Amino acid sequence: MSAAKRVQQWATFARTWHIFDCKWQDPYQSAEVIKKYLLGMHKPIYHPMNDCGDVVVCINSREIALRGNDWRQRAYFHHTGYPGGATWTLAWEVHNKDPTMIIKKAVYKAMRGNLQRRHTMQRLFIYPGEEIPEDIVQNVTNQIRQLRLVPTRLDHIDEEEVKKFPKVMDYPTDYVLK
Amino acid sequence: MAMIRAGLQRLASVFSSQGGILSRLITQNAPSQNTTVPNTTKDVIATCNKLIEERSSRNFAIVHLLGKQWRVTDGDLLVVEGYWPPNIGDKITLDKVLLAATKDFSLIGRPLVQPGLVTVTATIISKGLSHTRTHFKKKRRKQYMRINFQRAQQTILRINSVEIANRINEAPNNVF
Amino acid sequence: MSNKNLFLKSAFVRAPLQNGVGRYVCQLQRIVLKFCKSHGASRGIRDFIEQDLVDFSRQNPGVVVYLKPRRHRGPVLVAEYLNGDRVWMSVHNKTHSEITKWMEVLRTQQGDVAGARLKKYQYTDYPSVQGPWTPFTFKDPELNVATLPDPKFGANNRLSVSATEKLRLMFEKQKISEKDMKIGE
Numbered sequence: 164m165s166a167a168k169r170v171q172q173w174a175t176f177a178r179t180w181h182i183f184d185c186k187w188q189d190p191y192q193s194a195e196v197i198k199k200y201l202l203g204m205h206k207p208i209y210h211p212m213n214d215c216g217d218v219v220v221c222i223n224s225r226e227i228a229l230r231g232n233d234w235r236q237r238a239y240f241h242h243t244g245y246p247g248g249a250t251w252t253l254a255w256e257v258h259n260k261d262p263t264m265i266i267k268k269a270v271y272k273a274m275r276g277n278l279q280r281r282h283t284m285q286r287l288f289i290y291p292g293e294e295i296p297e298d299i300v301q302n303v304t305n306q307i308r309q310l311r312l313v314p315t316r317l318d319h320i321d322e323e324e325v326k327k328f329p330k331v332m333d334y335p336t337d338y339v340l341k
Numbered sequence: 342m343a344m345i346r347a348g349l350q351r352l353a354s355v356f357s358s359q360g361g362i363l364s365r366l367i368t369q370n371a372p373s374q375n376t377t378v379p380n381t382t383k384d385v386i387a388t389c390n391k392l393i394e395e396r397s398s399r400n401f402a403i404v405h406l407l408g409k410q411w412r413v414t415d416g417d418l419l420v421v422e423g424y425w426p427p428n429i430g431d432k433i434t435l436d437k438v439l440l441a442a443t444k445d446f447s448l449i450g451r452p453l454v455q456p457g458l459v460t461v462t463a464t465i466i467s468k469g470l471s472h473t474r475t476h477f478k479k480k481r482r483k484q485y486m487r488i489n490f491q492r493a494q495q496t497i498l499r500i501n502s503v504e505i506a507n508r509i510n511e512a513p514n515n516v517f
Numbered sequence: 518m519s520n521k522n523l524f525l526k527s528a529f530v531r532a533p534l535q536n537g538v539g540r541y542v543c544q545l546q547r548i549v550l551k552f553c554k555s556h557g558a559s560r561g562i563r564d565f566i567e568q569d570l571v572d573f574s575r576q577n578p579g580v581v582v583y584l585k586p587r588r589h590r591g592p593v594l595v596a597e598y599l600n601g602d603r604v605w606m607s608v609h610n611k612t613h614s615e616i617t618k619w620m621e622v623l624r625t626q627q628g629d630v631a632g633a634r635l636k637k638y639q640y641t642d643y644p645s646v647q648g649p650w651t652p653f654t655f656k657d658p659e660l661n662v663a664t665l666p667d668p669k670f671g672a673n674n675r676l677s678v679s680a681t682e683k684l685r686l687m688f689e690k691q692k693i694s695e696k697d698m699k700i701g702e
Contacts, residue, residue: 174651184671207650222666305660306670329688401646416538417641418530429625430541444647464537469626472525472634495630499537
């Protein structure tokens with residue numbers, strides 16, 4: 164194809180590297196969004212036979228938040244293949260052993276169980292904290308927005324904002340708070 | 342606190358949308374501080390009217406025809422299926438325009454664009470029958486097998502022109 | 518898996534020589550009606566020739582009509598088009614009205630349309646007017662200079678206003694502003 168057409172093709176089919184902060188997010192809810200970007204379903208040029216999936220880098224996977232009693236009750240199954248090799252491990256045990264496992268399993272589960280799944284999972288990078296290798300951070304061009312609100316801690320709010328906030332009532336000066 | 346700030350910002354943007362509601366129609370417009378963004382709705386409409394009069398670029402439109410929506414520009418072919426009265430050689434205007442756009446701006450209808458504003462003309466080129474489609478039914482182990490051959494009437498249209506004929510808000514009222 | 522591609526070719530929609538862009542030209546070049554003068558199967562075509570053929574040829578001056586009476590052979594319509602397609606159709610035991618309809622179909626077709634399955638129902642030389650989509654088409658240009666991850670681009674911006682925020686805004690609204698005080702004075 165001509166030079167201009169080649170540039171246009173390269174621009175349209177370029178693979179974008181996205182970054183997603185998993186802090187205080189539900190892994191199963193975020194997995195639905197991450198899977199969309201990994202498969203390329205957020206693009207108008209999507210087709211299952213067209214290799215249009217993007218790369219997603221997940222950070223802070225140690226800070227994910229499971230719902231309700233899931234940390235204590237949700238169990239992950241693993242079988243080594245040998246007789247008597249079935250294990251059911253609880254979520255908190257899995258998380259302590261490897262903080263990236265829970266979100267990896269969530270994204271794996273969100274995808275369709277076809278032969279492309281393992282290949283698409285290779286495009287997902289998960290890091291437990293904020294440290295990302297240099298060569299990966301340099302590639303990242305877009306950030307995926309979080310789904311759940313990350314509330315600000317009360318002690319992280321500025322003094323001035325706290326003073327400006329309208330009060331309904333205030334304690335008298337000689338009142339002693341226990 | 343950051344959340345409260347974010348919420349206030351969003352509300353402020355709703356109350357005073359920068360550049361008017363129609364500014365999101367200008368595809369060249371960058372979302373944040375841009376000194377060339379016009380301030381009022383009238384400026385946006387005036388710019389669009391000037392671009393309409395210049396007629397510099399190719400237009401395309403999304404047209405609703407026979408229950409389906411088609412993206413249409415000058416010189417392209419359309420095949421519609423089913424019974425449709427117009428005959429070969431007839432010139433037709435496609436009136437249900439949902440969206441019309443040029444390289445620089447788009448007019449989005451809710452759901453249709455103003456009736457006299459956009460004219461899409463087409464000519465019927467051919468009316469024939471499609472290839473034979475076989476509808477085969479079988480229920481296994483029940484001795485039930487049916488085959489149905491069907492050919493649909495197909496009309497081929499050539500779109501002659503997609504024009505934004507009048508200025509915005511100045512299209513004649515009684516077009517139909 | 519399927520062998521349909523062996524007997525059913527597929528093609529895109531095409532019109533010969535930009536037909537319709539400027540002038541429209543009827544694509545049927547000539548039509549040959551072959552029939553038997555005495556056999557019963559040709560009754561329909563014989564009725565058509567006697568009653569409707571002259572009107573047909575007068576209404577379509579650009580089409581050459583040939584008649585070929587052939588003994589002991591079945592009745593057949595052969596249509597030839599400007600793009601070279603040849604459509605052979607048997608009208609054995611067809612009635613006069615059916616033949617009229619088939620003649621109309623042959624007249625309005627632009628070649629052997631049924632010979633190939635259409636892959637798409639649209640054809641355009643200009644698929645993109647505003648430029649093809651790239652990953653940067655609808656993205657905020659500030660992403661180009663931002664160092665990611667950045668909470669400005671990462672936080673959810675589609676949350677609805679919370680009750681606390683709503684109350685605070687109501688409070689701000691009902692406050693007596695300096696302007697009102699001045700008007701009061």
